[in-house]
Amino acid sequence: MKMKKWGKAILFLLPVLFLVAAVNWYVDSYAMLRITYDQIGEQMAVHGRNVEGLEESDFNDRNLFLSCMKQQEGPRELIVAGSSRVMNFDHTMFGTDSFYNAGLSEATVYDLLAVTGVLAVEDKLPKTMVIGVDAFLFNKSHDNERWKDLYPYVNYMTVILNGKFDEGNLHPQKNTGKDMGKWLSLDYFRYNVTLLPERKRFQVSYTDAWESEKYLKHYDGSIAYQRELREGDTQTVEELTRQSMEEHVVYRLTDYEEIDYKHWEHFRGVITWLQEQGVEVILYLPPYSPMMYNYIESEENFRIALEVERQVQELAKEQNIALYGSYDPAGCGLEMTDLYDIYHVKTDKMMDTFYLVILPE
Numbered sequence: 001m002k003m004k005k006w007g008k009a010i011l012f013l014l015p016v017l018f019l020v021a022a023v024n025w026y027v028d029s030y031a032m033l034r035i036t037y038d039q040i041g042e043q044m045a046v047h048g049r050n051v052e053g054l055e056e057s058d059f060n061d062r063n064l065f066l067s068c069m070k071q072q073e074g075p076r077e078l079i080v081a082g083s084s085r086v087m088n089f090d091h092t093m094f095g096t097d098s099f100y101n102a103g104l105s106e107a108t109v110y111d112l113l114a115v116t117g118v119l120a121v122e123d124k125l126p127k128t129m130v131i132g133v134d135a136f137l138f139n140k141s142h143d144n145e146r147w148k149d150l151y152p153y154v155n156y157m158t159v160i161l162n163g164k165f166d167e168g169n170l171h172p173q174k175n176t177g178k179d180m181g182k183w184l185s186l187d188y189f190r191y192n193v194t195l196l197p198e199r200k201r202f203q204v205s206y207t208d209a210w211e212s213e214k215y216l217k218h219y220d221g222s223i224a225y226q227r228e229l230r231e232g233d234t235q236t237v238e239e240l241t242r243q244s245m246e247e248h249v250v251y252r253l254t255d256y257e258e259i260d261y262k263h264w265e266h267f268r269g270v271i272t273w274l275q276e277q278g279v280e281v282i283l284y285l286p287p288y289s290p291m292m293y294n295y296i297e298s299e300e301n302f303r304i305a306l307e308v309e310r311q312v313q314e315l316a317k318e319q320n321i322a323l324y325g326s327y328d329p330a331g332c333g334l335e336m337t338d339l340y341d342i343y344h345v346k347t348d349k350m351m352d353t354f355y356l357v358i359l360p361e
Contacts, residue, residue: 020184020186023189023192023193023196024182024183024184024185024188024192025183026192026201027192027196027200028192029057029191029195029200030188031060031063032178032182032188033178033182034202035204036177037063037064037067037176037177038067038070038176038177040064040067041067041070041176042067042071043219044217044218044221045067045069045219047219048219049208049219050209050216050218050219051205051206051207051216051217052205052212052214052215053204053205054215054217055214055215055226057201057202057203058200059202060149061105062104062111062147062150063174064176064217065102065115066118066150066153068100068221069122070122070176072122075119075124075125075126075127076098076099076100076124076126077098077099077126077128078096078098078099078126079115079119079126079128079129080099080100080103080129080132081102081103081104081112081115081116081129081130081131081132082103082104082107082131082134082286083104083105083106083107084103084104084105085103085132085286085344085345086103086130086284086286087101087105087223088222088223088225088344088345088347089222089350089354090218091220093350099220099221100126100221101220101222102115105146108137108143109137109138109267110143110147110154110266111146112131112266112267112270113147113153113154113157113266113270114151114157115150116270116273117150117152117155117156117157120156120277121153121171126279127279129274129279130283130284131271131281131283131284132285132286133267133284133285133308134252135308135309136256137263137267137308138260138263139252139256139260139263140260140263141254141255141256141257142253142254142256152172153172155172160273161269161273210224212226214226214227225344229340229341237336237340237341237342238291238336240341240342241342242291244292245291245292245295250295250296250302253296253302254301256301256304257304259307268315268319271315271321272319281319281321282322282324283312283315283321283322283323284323284325284354285309285312285325285326286325286353287325287329287331287332287345288328288343289329289334289336289339290335291336292342293329309326309327313357317358320360320361322360323356323357324354324355324356325355325357331355331357332353333352334349
């Protein structure tokens with residue numbers, strides 16, 4: 001009798017388990033079963049392929065960066081780090097194939113710690129590192145938790161900068177490959193099944209093209225925006241900018257009363273440590289659009305961006321670091337026609353924004 005009950009239970013459970021596994025494999029929203037970040041990273045870092053479909057798959061750019069660094073052969077001469085505002089710097093602009101763009105969306109100062117930690121752990125510290133310094137980098141009111149995807153590496157760098165390095169912090173790791181536990185994970189199933197009505201799943205393809213209809217992640221870490229954004233009109237950008245000003249919003253500059261001391265010390269600490277490791281550090285200030293910069297200058301609540309620029313300039317002098325660019329668009333002749341949207345400069349204008357302001361001695 002007991003055997004029959006067990007048999008019935010198994011017969012009942014098998015279809016349920018099959019359904020859970022099938023949905024988790026098919027949707028695989030976190031790229032842990034059917035496809036993994038290690039597989040994507042291999043295509044980029046080893047085979048030099050560009051990746052399409054990542055944005056539509058809501059990919060985790062921190063995991064992808066880590067995977068690429070794990071599989072990249074040797075350190076690059078030049079690394080660019082920062083927020084999405086540096087993402088369309090590519091290797092052709094700097095005249096070297098030994099390049100990787102480590103820009104991360106919605107980056108905070110903790111992401112700078114994470115990127116540096118990954119490079120250090122994987123023995124991939126570059127000869128030169130360009131760090132994009134957004135005005136919002138020191139606004140603790142607009143921190144987010146996306147950096148926690150690389151928490152072991154943030155902790156690694158924090159321990160180093162605090163001078164408390166010990167054996168327990170020598171080998172931070174994170175799995176960016178398959179996670180077999182996700183096959184029958186009910187939590188994973190519950191999330192994946194919500195995506196089925198939208199026909200969403202993690203799905204990418206590889207190409208040698210440098211631009212496409214969709215958002216494209218290049219093998220060198222840089223990006224090409226989707227055609228819709230590339231071919232957008234200036235009138236729309238101006239309308240969106242006016243709307244933002246009418247709503248008294250400048251991205252991540254609201255509730256910004258002071259430059260956070262802890263954030264600034266993290267920033268300074270990373271720079272000092274990189275210099276001690278023999279890395280040439282270059283700071284870069286991405287410009288605002290003419291309309292937005294004029295608004296920042298006119299509004300007391302947002303003038304802290306000007307103070308950030310002054311402090312970064314002073315830091316560059318103190319640390320004997322080259323500083324390129326300015327939040328002020330006048331320095332590079334930036335016009336509203338040179339932007340994809342409110343904050344992102346068109347690719348063909350990026351190097352114009354990268355002009356020398358402070359030359360190290």
